[in-house]
Amino acid sequence: MRCVVRSGPPSAHALGLAAAGFSLLMAAAVLPLDAPPLSLFACPFRAATSLPCLSCGCTHAFAALVHLHPLQALAANPLGALAAGAVAVHVLWTALRLCGFRYAPAAFPVTRRVRLGAIAMLALNWAFLILRGRP
Amino acid sequence: MLARCPSCRNTFSTDRTGPQDCPVCKKPLVVPDAPGVVPTGAQPFLQPGADSSVEQGTPWERRAELGAWRAYWETVVQAVFEPGQLFRSTRLDRGAAQTGFAVLTVGGAWFVGQMLDRFFLRQWTQPLFEKLGGSGAMGPLWQKMAAASRDTSVRAIILLAVLTPLAVLIGLYLNAAVTHLAAVLLGQAKRGFDATFAACAYACAPLLLLAIPGCGSIVGTAWTIVLTGVGLKETHRIGPGGAAAAVIAPYVLLCCAVCALGLLLGMAARGLPQ
Numbered sequence: 001m002r003c004v005v006r007s008g009p010p011s012a013h014a015l016g017l018a019a020a021g022f023s024l025l026m027a028a029a030v031l032p033l034d035a036p037p038l039s040l041f042a043c044p045f046r047a048a049t050s051l052p053c054l055s056c057g058c059t060h061a062f063a064a065l066v067h068l069h070p071l072q073a074l075a076a077n078p079l080g081a082l083a084a085g086a087v088a089v090h091v092l093w094t095a096l097r098l099c100g101f102r103y104a105p106a107a108f109p110v111t112r113r114v115r116l117g118a119i120a121m122l123a124l125n126w127a128f129l130i131l132r133g134r135p
Numbered sequence: 136m137l138a139r140c141p142s143c144r145n146t147f148s149t150d151r152t153g154p155q156d157c158p159v160c161k162k163p164l165v166v167p168d169a170p171g172v173v174p175t176g177a178q179p180f181l182q183p184g185a186d187s188s189v190e191q192g193t194p195w196e197r198r199a200e201l202g203a204w205r206a207y208w209e210t211v212v213q214a215v216f217e218p219g220q221l222f223r224s225t226r227l228d229r230g231a232a233q234t235g236f237a238v239l240t241v242g243g244a245w246f247v248g249q250m251l252d253r254f255f256l257r258q259w260t261q262p263l264f265e266k267l268g269g270s271g272a273m274g275p276l277w278q279k280m281a282a283a284s285r286d287t288s289v290r291a292i293i294l295l296a297v298l299t300p301l302a303v304l305i306g307l308y309l310n311a312a313v314t315h316l317a318a319v320l321l322g323q324a325k326r327g328f329d330a331t332f333a334a335c336a337y338a339c340a341p342l343l344l345l346a347i348p349g350c351g352s353i354v355g356t357a358w359t360i361v362l363t364g365v366g367l368k369e370t371h372r373i374g375p376g377g378a379a380a381a382v383i384a385p386y387v388l389l390c391c392a393v394c395a396l397g398l399l400l401g402m403a404a405r406g407l408p409q
Contacts, residue, residue, distance in 0.1 A: 012230035013332060020308040023301055115320050 007104035010097045014104075018094035021087035028062035028084075052129040054122060055080070075132070079125040138166050193221055193337065195236045196229045210236065214340035218362050221337060222369035227329040233336035234307065242303045244345040244355075249295060252348040253287050260348065311335040318367065318381035325371045334366025360386070 010018070031038050038059055045053040057077030064073035065084040073081035097104065108114075139146045140157035147158050152166045191197075194213065198206030213221040225233075252260060315331040318324040324331065341362060344355035360382060368378035 012234065013328060016230070016234055016304065017308050017312070020305040023305050110319055110324070112322075115322060118320055 002106050004103045005106045006102055007097070008102070010094050010104075014090075014094055014097075018091045022091045024062060025066050025084070025088060025091065028059070029066040033060065033063055052126075052133050054126050054129075056129055058083070077125070078128060079121065136166075138164075140164055191224050192226045192229065193224050196226055196232050198232075207236070207239070210337070211240070211340045211343065214337050214362060215358075218337075218365045219369055222334060222366045225333045225337065225366075225370055227326065227333055227370070230329060230332060233333050234304070237307050237336040237339040238300050238303045241307075241339050241342045241345065242300045244343045244351075245303070246296060246299050247346040248348050248351060250292075251346070256348050307335065307339070308332075313385045314363065314367070314382060317384040318371065321377060321381050321384065323367070323371060323373045323377040323381045325373055330370035331367065334363055334370045338362035338366050 027038070033039065041059055043053055043056050045051070046056055055077070058080035060076035061073040061080030062084045064070070064076055065081055065088070070081065073084060093101075093105070136149060137146055138149050140160060141164060149155065149166060154163060154165050156163055194201055194206040194209035201209070210221065311328070311332040314335055315324060315328050318331060338359050341358035342355045344351035344358070364375070364378045364382040367373065367381055368375055371378070
């Protein structure tokens with residue numbers, strides 16, 4: 001199975017996702033975590049239940065990854081770290097495609113096995129966050 | 136010839152006219168002899184592009200012929216009162232136009248609402264903020280938010296005007312990505328990210344209510360969630376249950392349960408012991 005396919009310039013959504021992703025990465029790189037606006041992203045689920053939600057730690061994961069601390073990012077939220085990495089790759093790839101690179105990632109079929117695997121990853125990630133947060 | 140089923144709206148290829156079954160949903164339909172001609176008493180058959188509403192483009196996507204203001208207003212009215220028709224007519228190759236509609240709607244309304252709140256309503260909303268911030272686990276957060284929204288300097292206003300469209304763009308794509316992920320996991324993403332994005336973008340129309348400080352954001356958000364479900368149903372051609380599940384799943388699983396927030400705010404307002 002081929003991982004990349006020949007392609008034209010990036011689509012509007014590829015550009016939009018890259019712009020949004022680039023903004024997120026820049027915000028994570030520049031803004032301090034302990035001051036507004038990032039400090040305003042408190043999790044009401046955690047405050048109410050003392051348990052982390054699925055996305056808890058993503059801000060720290062993004063910040064750690066853009067400061068080149070991958071282990072810290074994985075510790076903050078493993079899937080968040082993977083998402084941050086994917087966003088960075090997408091931004092770079094889109095920039096390359098804008099510069100004339102004519103290859104794009106190939107789409108893969110979302111089978112039942114892929115869906116179940118993704119759900120299992122989400123569950124494991126959540127379990128990790130809950131266990132890590134226990135005293 | 137190419138034909139489209141009026142039941143499942145899938146396009147298929149056929150080499151004959153007359154009564155036959157859709158190869159996808161197996162429902163009976165009639166292929167007319169001449170394109171666009173619907174025999175009397177027969178189930179209407181839709182040639183691609185023959186129906187005036189199916190994927191002809193929303194008014195906003197046809198703003199070159201309608202005029203920008205009329206196209207915008209008709210899109211908002213359709214999104215609010217005839218969402219099914221709007222989402223059925225959405226063209227999936229018009230992502231840039233859909234992005235523009237959402238950023239214009241949400242960004243503009245948010246900015247107007249913020250200005251109204253900061254300059255005219257602060258004296259009434261400030262005590263509410265302080266009351267909410269007075270107790271509860273979210274107290275410090277509310278105090279920080281109150282402090283951030285109290286700033287009425289020129290610098291703050293310019294910053295707000297510049298950053299609002301960017302924040303809306305990020306929020307729009309985050310929302311679409313999370314919704315699409317949920318749809319994929321539930322096996323409901325039949326027509327790709329473009330379809331999910333179109334649903335999320337036009338579902339932002341009720342967020343015009345953000346211009347009304349206070350209750351506007353609550354009503355607008357709830358309405359937007361409902362419209363996103365309607366949009367997913369039409370753009371992905373899926374059932375209402377699947378669409379509702381795909382929309383609600385992120386709110387339940389990923390986006391910090393809204394009920395927990397309500398409970399917390401209630402506790403904060405009443406000053407219950409933590």
